[in-house]
Amino acid sequence: MRDRLKTLAWLGAVLVAFTLYPWAFPTKLNLGVVIVLFAGMATAWDVLGGWAGQLSLGHAALVGIGGYTLALLSLRAGVPPWWGLLAGMALTGAVAAFWGWIVFRLRGPYFVLSTIAVAEILRLVAINWKDLTGGAEGLFLRELPRPFGLDLFNRTVEFYLALAYLGVALLVAWWLSWSRFGYSLQAIREDQDSAMAMGINPTRTKILAFMVSAALTAMGGSLYAIYLSFFEPHIVLDIGLSVELALIAYIGGAGTVFGPTIGAVVLLAAGDLFRNYFQQANLLIYGILIILVVRFAPEGIVGGWHALVRRLIRPAPGVPVEVRGERP
C-alpha cells in the first residue's frame, strides 16, 4: 500500500515536471509533443509487451487505426475529434479482441511474427483502398473544431493534450503495478503454464491486456494524427513505428511504470541532439542501445538504475565466497 502511494506521488511529480516543459524549452515544442506522445504510446505498448510479456511488433497498426478513424470521421462526416478519438479507441479495442483471439494461441516467436504480418496487411490495405484512406498520398486534416476555444493545431495545446494522455497511460501502468489484473499478467509472463495452474485463464487475460493496450495506443494515435495533421501509411502504419515503440519501452524498462517514459525521453532527446550528425540514420542509436540493454541491462534503464543504487547504497550482502560457487 505504501509503495503504491509512493509510486502515485512519483507519477504526479513526473507529470508536474512535464508541465514546465513549454516554459523551459519554448523553441522545442515539437520535440516535446513527440516525446510525451511516444512516452504514452510506449507505456500503452508496455501493457501487452512488458507487463504481459507478449512482444508485439505490430502496434503501428493500432496507432494507424486510431489516427485514421479520427481523421476519416472528421473529413468525411464532420464528426468532432473527441468523438473520433473515442470511436478509434472502441474500434481498436474490438480489433484487438479479434486479433488476440486469433493469434494468442501462438506463443513466442510465432506470436511476434503474426503481429508483424497483421500490421503489414493493414498497411497494404491502407495504401491500396484509396477511396477510403486516400492511399499512399495520405490524408490532410485542414481544420478541426475548437473545443472551448482551443486551437487543436496550436503546439502548446497539443502538448498539454498529449500530457493528459500520458497521465492516463501512466495511471493504467500504475494500476497494473498493484492490481490483481496486473499480477495475473506478470504471472503469465513469467510462466504461462503455472499461471494456468493458479486458475488464471491466459488467453482471456492476454486478450484483455491487448484490448487495454490497443485502446490506449489508439488514443495516442489519434493525438499523433492531429499533431501531424498530414499523414500517410508510411508514417503511421509502418513496421518502423512498431519497432520504435517496442524499443523505447524496452530500453527504458519493460513492465515498469516509468520505464517507457524514461525510454522516450532518452531516445527522442538523443535523436534530436544527434539529428544533424546522423541525419536519416537516427535509428542507429536505437539499435546500439537495444543491443547494450539486452546484453548488459536486461531490465532496461530503470532496472539498471535500481541495480546501481542497490550496489552503491548496500554493498553485496556478506555471502561467504564458497557458497556463491555453482551448486553441484
Place this chain on the structure above:
Amino acid sequence: MTTFLQVLMTGILTGGVYALVGIGLSLIFGVMRIVNFAHGEFVALGMYASLLLFQSLGIDPYLAIPLIIVGGIVLGAVVERVFIAPIIAAPEHVSILMTVGVGLVISNLLLFGFGAHPQSIFTWYSTKTVRIAGVTFSGPLSVSFLITLAVIVGLYWVLTRTEIGRAMRATAQNRDAAELQGINTGVARMLAFGIGVALAAVSGTLLLPVLYVIPTIGGVFTLKAFVVTVLGGMGNVLGAIGGGLILGVTESLGAAYISSGYRDAFGLIAFLAVLLLRPAGLFGKSRV
C-alpha cells in the same frame, strides 16, 4: 495460356531467390532456436558489398559470389560470437530484440555509408532475356535460379556429408545429446549462423542486377524470409525451398490476376493461415 505460363515461370524464378533467403533463416532457427530478425539486413549487406566490388574493382556480381560466401560466413560467425552467443540461453524475446538491434545498426550504417538514394548496377546481361516456347525468361533471374540450385545442392552436401554438417544437424536435433557425443555445439551454432548469413548475402548479390538497392530494403527481405520459413516449417531447410517457390508463385499469380497493389499481402495472408492452421509448416515436422 502463354500469359499464365509466363507469370508462373516468373514466380518460380523469383521464388528460387526467396528460397535462398529463407533457407538461411531456417537453418539458423533449426540449429540455434532463434529467429534472426536481422536476416534481411544481411541480404542488403550482400547487395551493397557486391555493388562496391562492382563499382570500385569492376568485379562482376556472379564472379564475386565465392568472395561473398566467405565474407558472409566470417561476418556471421563474428556476429554470432559477439552478440548472440552470450544470450543464447535467455528467453526468446531477448534474442528477437538483439537481432532487431543488429539489423537496425546494419541498415543505419548502410544509410550512413551509401546514402538513401536507390542504386543499382548495369551489366551487359541486365536486360537480356531468353525465349523458350513463347515464354520470356529474364536472363539474370534465370542465372540466379541456377546458382541458387547449385548453392542448395552444395549446402545439402555440407549438411549431410561433412563432419561439421552432421554436427550442426545433431545440435539442431538435441543440443544436450550432441554435447554428450563430444560435439562442440558452440562452434556448430557459430557456423550455422555464418552459413545462414552467407546465404542471405549471396541472395543479395543475385538480386543486385535486377533490383534497385536502398539501405532499408532489408526489412522487406526479413519479412519474405519469415513467410518462406513458416510456409516450409521453421527449421525445415528443405521445406524452405518449397516455401520460397510457393511464395514466389503466389505473389506472381496474385499480382497478375487479382491486384498488383496487394502483391506483398498474398504471401502474408498465406503466412498467417499456415501459422494458425499448420504451425509446423506445410511439409510436416522434420528439421534441418
